[in-house]
Amino acid sequence: MDISNLSLAELKLLQQQIPLEIKKRESQEKEKVLNELKLIAESRGFSLDQLVKGGEKGKTKVGRTVQVKYRHPDNADLAWTGRGRKPQWVQEWLNGGRKIEELAV
Template sequence: MEFSKFSDKQLRDLLQKIPAELKKREGRERAKALEETKAFAKSRGFSLEELVGGESKPSRSRGVVPVKYRHPKDSSLAWTGRGRKPKWVEAWLNGGGKIESLVI
């Protein structure tokens, strides 16, 4: 295809139409592949859901992390020591307090 013979408008139109056409083709190919896969599974005596939608392994639950730091005056303020320091810890440290004084 000789693009130099196209006008600017024609080239811009092509730029708009090409992605849409590619997306349509991809959708048709995906649907075709899905139907072929379902037919193959059925020929083996399974549904596609039985083969790929089966039960997944249960995720390992994480245990509760115990609180490591507590505010000395307000016991409702607690921190496990993981992640970002809470504002109350930052305020305590900025006020001259030591992290060791918050350890439970």
Template sequence: MELSKLSLSELKNLLTLIPAEIKKREKEEKIKTLKEVEAFAAERGFSLEELVGNSAIKTKKEKSTVAVKYRHPEKADLTWTGRGRQPKWTAEFLATGGTLEQLAV
């Protein structure tokens, strides 16, 4: 591909497409390589887990979303899962005599 013949908009479009394509191809290459290594180990009577341990080949788990437990009584977009540090709006509500039960979803 001759980049000098492309327009500026075509170059910018390529610039947005390239990172996604690289990521996709890296993932495909990793999967292919893992299958090859597993086959290589199996030919010699081993599982990959036996050679490198379970933790080395575990796939990443996607973070699960936590359900909202508390919602601001007037501003529905202010929520809290009950995990981590208490939001400022929750602390203010409790300081004025409110309870968490009143905020429960």
């Protein structure tokens, strides 16, 4: 497509239309592929949901609750497991010359 002969106004209009057309075409293509995948799955005796959910098994990680190691003595709502970055209240405690052992549960 030769766009060198288009006016500035025509180029700007084209510039606005292109992203919309790309989104529309991507959506159509996704739907087409999804329908093809559904047909393949059904031809083998499965639903697409069964295959997708079945593929996730073993990959999901069961999170376990980590015990609180540190708690503020004056405000029990302020707690920290000791993992990750120190919360601001812990940092303020330490900056005040106090020891982290004083917060241990």
